[in-house]
Amino acid sequence: MKKYLERLYNGIVKENPTLILLLGMCPTLAVSTRAMNGIGMGLSTTAVLICSNLVISLLRKTIPDEVRLPAYIVIVASLVTVTELLIEAYLPALYKELGIYIPLIVVNCIILGRAEAYANKHTPVLSVMDGLGMGIGFTLALTVAGAIREILGNGTVFGAQLLPKGVDPIGIFVQPPGAFLVIAFIIAVMNALGIKTRQRNLVEDGCDGRCASCTAVCDKVKGGDAK
């Protein structure tokens, strides 16, 4: 039991995919305009992540090593398509709000990264717990970033008025530049508090060792620079 809970703790706190590993920056920046969008995107990604971890873990002895990445991409893309169709049918408002970022869950580094770093080496139950932990960690981070932007840029949180009516919200925070600013200051605050993030990998290599599809490329890029 302990090792299952450890997976949850790992995903939510110790290796939080967004705040510590700085993975999945595209959706984090793009859909954090409102807290509610953050939750919607976070939960959709969590659903895909749990299912992809489960399927990949079950197939880990079947999929030949050489073609594992294309195989993972097909699995993830199918799951994302199913999720997209479900959201379109049952949550049309969210579907309209998130738009193109739902199909783009396919290229979210967190999903392929967990497949490569965890699910293809561990049992299905552990992999599902890992997906759940990582998914909750991602959802929380997105919701926090979304809430900050919503309060500053719109004066509300989850649609409820927070700032008094007389105070003008700073509109730029719900615009694209606000995304960069809020994430920048979240990382800066974590730096100031001495919480170690893997930001070096983000701004120096452009790819994180944990991101499956990037690893081979990073070696190539580094090798190329050295020449």
Next chain:
Amino acid sequence: MKSLILIIVSSALINNVVLNQFLGICSFLGVSKQMKASASLGGAVIFVITIASAVASLLYNFVLAPLGMDFMKTIVFILVIAALVQIVEMFLKKKSPGVYKALGIYLPLITTNCAVLGVALTNVQNGYNFIESVLSGFGTAVGFTLAIVLLASIRTRINEEDIPAPLRGAPIVLISAALMSIAFMGFGGLSF
């Protein structure tokens, strides 16, 4: 004609793929450390996105849509893009080693660049025909190149400055990106 120019300007400047749509952030933040690498990646991105939008548009309009299988588009597009990058890489390696040497190592990086898939899906969403798709892909890629080269030049300046410790690394790069994004918002006023 006017609408075609509008598509290029809008995808390159007004709806800049990185600064407004947040696609391709990973390579935008990572590769912009070096000016030369940024320019090469930009070249490779222009090449791949333009071809990928053309192929994706043909596939969607002539295969997926007539068969009523447009729900398969995400799976088909991602596989086509991955295969395409491989083919382009092999072709360049054989036919023009010079170009391959300059762009080669960045080609695989582009498969995972969400901008490529993003453009293909946006084109479908906007109902663009073949020519419009190619132009929108080209414009988007030019926008990406513009943004990454600009950020790379800003970063060479930043490296020489004394930055408060907590802001060093990712935060200052993101703040630079935010300021660029504010500047690009000004293009929103462009109209013909």
